[in-house]
Amino acid sequence: MPDSIFLCGLSGSGKSTVAPLLAQLRGCAALDTDAMIVSEAGVPISEIFKREGEAGFREREARAVQKACAHECAVVALGGGALERDDSFEAVRTAGTLIFLDAPDSVLATRLERGEARPLMAQPDALARMRARRLARFERAAMRIDTSVLTPQEIAHRVGQR
Numbered sequence: 275m276p277d278s279i280f281l282c283g284l285s286g287s288g289k290s291t292v293a294p295l296l297a298q299l300r301g302c303a304a305l306d307t308d309a310m311i312v313s314e315a316g317v318p319i320s321e322i323f324k325r326e327g328e329a330g331f332r333e334r335e336a337r338a339v340q341k342a343c344a345h346e347c348a349v350v351a352l353g354g355g356a357l358e359r360d361d362s363f364e365a366v367r368t369a370g371t372l373i374f375l376d377a378p379d380s381v382l383a384t385r386l387e388r389g390e391a392r393p394l395m396a397q398p399d400a401l402a403r404m405r406a407r408r409l410a411r412f413e414r415a416a417m418r419i420d421t422s423v424l425t426p427q428e429i430a431h432r433v434g435q436r
Contacts, residue, residue: 277302277347278370279433282357282412284404286382287375288421288429289351295430297349306351307338314338336362343369354404357411367414373433374415377422379405 279296281289290306297304308319311334315322322331335353339362342350350370357363366372377385379401412418417436419429 278343278345278350279348280342280350280352280366280370280372281375282352282366282372282415283354283375283377283421284379284382284401284408285354286385287354287377288426289375291426292375292421292429292433293349293351295426296433299430299434300347300349302347302349303345304351305342305345305348307335307342307356308351308353310338310341311335311353332359335359340365355408358408363411371436372415374412374418375421375429376412376418377420381422 279300279302281293281296283289290308293306294304311322311331312318315334317325319331322334326334332355335356336359339352339356339359342348342352343365348370350366352366357366382401417433419432421429424432
């Protein structure tokens with residue numbers, strides 16, 4: 275049975291917050307594909323989008339997913355669009371258990387207003403369109419958790435007990 279857990283969901287769902295908490299509970303490494311991309315590129319994601327466009331970012335993201343899948347025991351916070359590529363989706367499903375962190379779009383929008391600017395969120399109805407495009411993959415997760423009603427610690431404990 276695979277040891278890694280992959281957290282998926284839209285931006286603002288809590289993946290990056292929950293991953294280190296869950297990793298600590300499990301005694302595993304905590305990884306974040308967006309952080310991996312920034313570390314490798316040496317510039318923020320917004321700058322990668324300016325220089326390379328979404329296609330360049332997605333190539334970097336696919337490489338980060340493959341690196342994360344190579345870990346034997348990790349809790350991985352996936353970028354919101356990481357599962358759109360078939361190869362990344364299959365790699366994750368082979369390497370571990372997929373958990374879908376979700377919240378209503380209104381909650382996600384409020385959370386995103388407080389955080390770093392995200393290039394794809396500048397478009398009108400961005401969350402609704404991303405949800406429509408990504409939901410079929412997210413729903414194939416082993417577990418779905420509404421992060422609007424639980425603390426990050428409660429989410430980590432719930433996933434850790436599954």
